[in-house]
Amino acid sequence: MSKAFTIGLIINPVAGLGGSVGFKGSDAEGTKERALALGAEPQAQRRAEQALRQLGEQGQLLKFVTAAGELGENVATSISAQVEVIYQAETTHSTAADTRAVVQLLAERSDIDLLVFVGGDGTARDVAACYPDDRPVLGVPAGVKIHSGVYAISPRAAGNVILDLLTGKLTSVIHADVMDIDEEAFQRGTVRARRFGELLVPAELRYVQAVKMGGKESDELVLADIAAEVIERIDPDRLTIMGSGSTVDFIMQELGLPNTLLGVDVIYRGEVIAADVTANQLLELIEAYGGADLVITMIGGQGHLLGRGNQQLSPAVIRAIGREHIWVVATKRKLHALGGRPLLVDSGDPELDDELAGLQRVITGYRDEVFVAVQSI
Structure with a gap:
């Protein structure tokens, strides 16, 4: 029996939560509670589902290695795939430390064909800090800030990239920059993205976004x-x-x-x-x-x-x-x-x-x- 295509999956449950209520990111302490109080609705689970829904019956050929509950297990289970849970968060309020812990565990395994993460630029930074830059990854956009070139242009596009890989379509990979807002420049009124490393991503230009251009228009x-x-x-x-x-x-x-x-x-x-x-x-x-x-x-x-x-x-x-x-x-x-x-x-x-x-x-x-x-x- 051939080995199942194995995806390491990590979802940042608070990614994008602050967007609808005007927050500039979703990772700061207390953001989840304040955003929910203002009427925000969680986005990450839904956008992960949109990506995996593109796989159709092919999803049954997958194996997901992920964390418990909303960090990945819930969505992976919803498409009838094999699921292996390797991490349980200590509290119901997951943190960036949980993301890094899961990514570190995935980095130590040799059977992960593709790491898929759902979040924003903060999540991409956490992945880049812990995952080797010579192993393929793909980001599903769910955050408020998406400057990095490691994300698909949409959840559905991410699903299409995974489907290409799953069905054996020849797919090149390239190194793409992990970017995030330069907070010091932002305090001075300039939006400029800083580089925080790079990750290896599928080179499907129809589906994977370019790095955001920072800075004000000069003309x-x-x-x-x-x-x-x-x-x-x-x-x-x-x-x-x-x-x-x-x-x-x-x-x-x-x-x-x-x-x-x-x-x-x-x-x-x-x-x-x-x-x-x-x-x-x-x-x-x-x-x-x-x-x-x-x-x-x-x-x-x-x-x-x-x-x-x-x-x-x-x-x-x-x-x-x-x-x-x-x-x-x-x-x-x-x-x-x-x-x-x-x-x-x-x-x-x-x-x-x-x-x-x-x-x-x-x-x-x-x-x-x-x-x-x-x-x-």
Whole structure:
């Protein structure tokens, strides 16, 4: 009997939990309790299930080596695969130490064909700290911060990569950077990612994301043109929701308004009426004011519009806004850097992602727009 394809599985249960309530990460002590109190819903288990669901009946050919409960066992068992539990957390509140302990145990085994981890950049850093960089891994995106190039572009894409490996498709591997936000630079108002190592990942460029490009756009003349177009479009008597990112930050500077660089703010009649809002707060405001326009930008190097660092823009929020009221802004330089790849939406709701797919108008300057393909993943 041939050996089963063996996957080491580790899920960070709190990954992405803080996104919908405006937190900039989910690993800090007490984050889980505060996020749940604000109405956040756990994301990691669901996104792990979305990935493994792609395997269909092939999942029965797998063996998972994982940790007990929500650290991996629950999801692995749900697809009728063989499951070996090698770790039990001491408390119900798992920590980064639990992640590192599981990864260390997996690193000591010789039968792991692929390590799959579900989380964000903090989880990737924990994996890189404990797992050899000459053994293949794959990240399933579930965190608030996803700068690293070790993650698939969506849970479904991660499942497709695993399926390729499981069915014997020839798949190259490459070393990709593990990145995370430079906290010192962020305190000075700059979003810049630092490198914390590298991991070996499948080189399926359709499915695995590029490393996020950090830093503010240098061509301020282009940004000024984009800002002028957006400012002219804003209806002062209608809510305008301003997404995260440096391009939107520049627009807020041109408006003379304070901005939450890694959060979502709401303006009305020339003032910020709500800063760093949660998904629930956005829904309440949209209902109270009878609608809203949304200004968002893409993540440079990756092309994500939704699902990376702006989970406050939940599926319910996007549906309440309506696609026709979404204004996408980006410089042509950033669009060209995608090399013809589409913009990506990974809202967590596959049906909504499919509805958003198609051609999207992108504001690239004053009285200047281009059409860019949006793809659900």
